[in-house]
Amino acid sequence: MATYKIELIVKPKAGVRDPQGEAVDGAVKGLEVKGVKVHQVGRYLSMDVDARSTDEAKRIVDDLCKRLLVNPNLETYTARVEGA
Amino acid sequence: MNPRPKAAVIVFPGSNGDRDIAESFERAGFAPVYVDSRETAPADTKVVGVPGGFSYGDYWRAGMLARYAPAMRALPEFVAKGGLVIGVCNGFQILVEAGLLPGALTYNNPPGFKHKWVTVEARETKQKSPWLTRVPRGMKLRWPMAHGEGNYYHPDGWDAIADNVPFVYDRNMNGSIGNTAAMLDSTGRVFGVMPHPDRATDPHIGSNDGALIFESAHDAVAQGLA
Numbered sequence: 382m383a384t385y386k387i388e389l390i391v392k393p394k395a396g397v398r399d400p401q402g403e404a405v406d407g408a409v410k411g412l413e414v415k416g417v418k419v420h421q422v423g424r425y426l427s428m429d430v431d432a433r434s435t436d437e438a439k440r441i442v443d444d445l446c447k448r449l450l451v452n453p454n455l456e457t458y459t460a461r462v463e464g465a
Numbered sequence: 466m467n468p469r470p471k472a473a474v475i476v477f478p479g480s481n482g483d484r485d486i487a488e489s490f491e492r493a494g495f496a497p498v499y500v501d502s503r504e505t506a507p508a509d510t511k512v513v514g515v516p517g518g519f520s521y522g523d524y525w526r527a528g529m530l531a532r533y534a535p536a537m538r539a540l541p542e543f544v545a546k547g548g549l550v551i552g553v554c555n556g557f558q559i560l561v562e563a564g565l566l567p568g569a570l571t572y573n574n575p576p577g578f579k580h581k582w583v584t585v586e587a588r589e590t591k592q593k594s595p596w597l598t599r600v601p602r603g604m605k606l607r608w609p610m611a612h613g614e615g616n617y618y619h620p621d622g623w624d625a626i627a628d629n630v631p632f633v634y635d636r637n638m639n640g641s642i643g644n645t646a647a648m649l650d651s652t653g654r655v656f657g658v659m660p661h662p663d664r665a666t667d668p669h670i671g672s673n674d675g676a677l678i679f680e681s682a683h684d685a686v687a688q689g690l691a
Contacts, residue, residue, distance in 0.1 A: 397571070397618065398571075398616075398640065400571075400572040400575065400616075401576065403576065424526075449533075452529075454568060454619070455569050
């Protein structure tokens, strides 16, 4: 059994409006900074996962995303396993 | 004389509309009890209210952390046995997160917290609901809204939900598809609503239009339908 460090990023799914991203983009434009376009606002989570392998760690994270952390109607995610 | 039927109001950390629902139940003839979200409603409960507020501070995603509370885990069986559930505002978000209602609720579009009196219009739904027997189709009701994440979304669009939408705003308030203001499950016993009928059950503070919802539920219980 090893402990894997996971970084999870959850972001709005393509095609779903992202009012947070649009609002932040508007604020950036209000600073009169040229040449910057904010794409999306999402969420970040770091965690330790005890598992026997990288694949098992990923499976545990996928299950957590499915059951709790990601709303598939609105969001998509990527999970990075440190050292994988 | 029959005792007043019991109405349980689930209280989460961060709920702030629990008293509004409890008082609305009481005015309609129920005996309301507050139930800590870590516990489950008493066995003789007839209706359950999931209140508005900011359960768990709306951390991560509104309603997400509340959905697995013991009081919530008990709801699918409660509904299967004929129990009635209303979720208002954050309560609606929690019911959606829990999978008791379809779709999703996300950030208002245009962005921001919005609070004002709104007019909703009643629609015909495929499944008759015990929450709505006193509300004829086409009736216009005034309720207050107060939310930042009331934008109703369904990945399959309006056609997928139209049969289950009992109320629409008279104009788009928050980006919701089809101006959706409320939702029923396939049984009609689970009712989620984004504006607050529970804050419109006292004519002295603006409107009594919300009372029809709670009185409808009381009718159903009194007639042995729930």
